[in-house]
Amino acid sequence: MIVVATADFELYHEAVGELRSRGVTFTTVEPGDPLPDQTRVLITAPSDDVETDPTVSRVTATGDDVRRAVDEALATLRGGGGQTVVGVDPGTRPGIAVLSGQTVVAAFHVPLADAVEVIKRETDDAIDPVVRIGDGARLQGAKLINDLDGVAVELVDETGTTPYLGTGARGMGDVLAAVNIAQMSGKRIESREIEPTAGELQRIKERSREVSDDSRTIDEDLARRVAGGELSIDEALDEHRTREE
Template sequence: MTRVGIYTHDFKFYHDIIKELKRWNLPFFSIPDLYSIPGDINVILSSEQDPFTLPGQIKAVTATEGIRRSLPVLLNKSQFTRVIIGIDPGPRPGIAVMSDNVLMEAWECPTICGVKDDVLDVVKNYSYRYIMIKIGNGDRPNRDIIIKQLKNIAPMVIVNEENTSTPHKIHDNALSAARISLIDDRYDTSRTPVKFSRKNIYDKEFITLHSLI
């Protein structure tokens, strides 16, 4: 198992990065000194304000930026080949990031106005050769607003989001966005696991970052 190393003199960054790593459910190790770096650490997160340079170090302004930039390294890559941002349009849009067919993250944006900033952060913070946006064809009024917001940020296609909201008892917009990110024609309902819960639906249906680390 690979862990994320943390070494920084920036107390706020240290606090933020630990909080975010726990939220992402990623294993990490707080390095007490540079003579005590475990062998399972191949990336070290530090603040952009830190004056030192280390092998395998990623300096970041924010915790989320640091984590996103570390993801390829955690999967033994220098960068992802293909990143797809899936979007489930609506008043509370779902957003998901699929990198080389592995689900990195998925969340619900509180308002439609926040979609552009969220997508821009993904475009800026991930490391990749190619990136594109897939947006579901539902909720046309909100979909058209989102498309207008995201114009010229990355190549974009509209896909058939039929069946991405099933089963209704567990549906959430982030889950639909993850499904949309994988659609070429329409969502294959055979992917939906027979037994699942709200807690494990992502790990049962997708290859997730957590399952590979």
């Protein structure tokens, strides 16, 4: 069982809320009070003066990193957790799944522009994490690979990773694919250079026309820079307008 024992009010409030939201069995005690016999993990602040026996794992946290602490506590309860692995199903809105060992501890579905920040946040405090990115959506995947530094990245063959989605599961495919990608070993990679195809460039140009207020279509040079991650479509449209002034 998880026990929260802290004099830090913010940590207490955030930890209790996080544990309740996940449906976890836990209890709270005052620092220094005897721990229940079934205690296996203790969540405290670094400044709390508590004593534990060797059978109890202590996880320290502040109110700002409670989710990380709860993830660690749950991983301990499940048998020591394991390596942090982030699976990514690339695209304009990548699915992102964070696994601790074989347990999914977090999932996200965010715009491509936010994906690197999310991945870095989830791996910053992890020990020897790895990010596994599917090899589909080549342009978006290459951008993620090239923008991720300071963390090991693997390129995974994502064939067959998108599951069948039954009634009511619409929108979950990218995240579920990311879970499957996280569970597959890939090839270690540090960068990926992709030469966009004529079809990919055409789709970018068509997309620029769809999102512009003046039915404007960017040229191939700008589309190529968008494909390489140098510009967003909005930035390419702004540059296209500037050229005409």
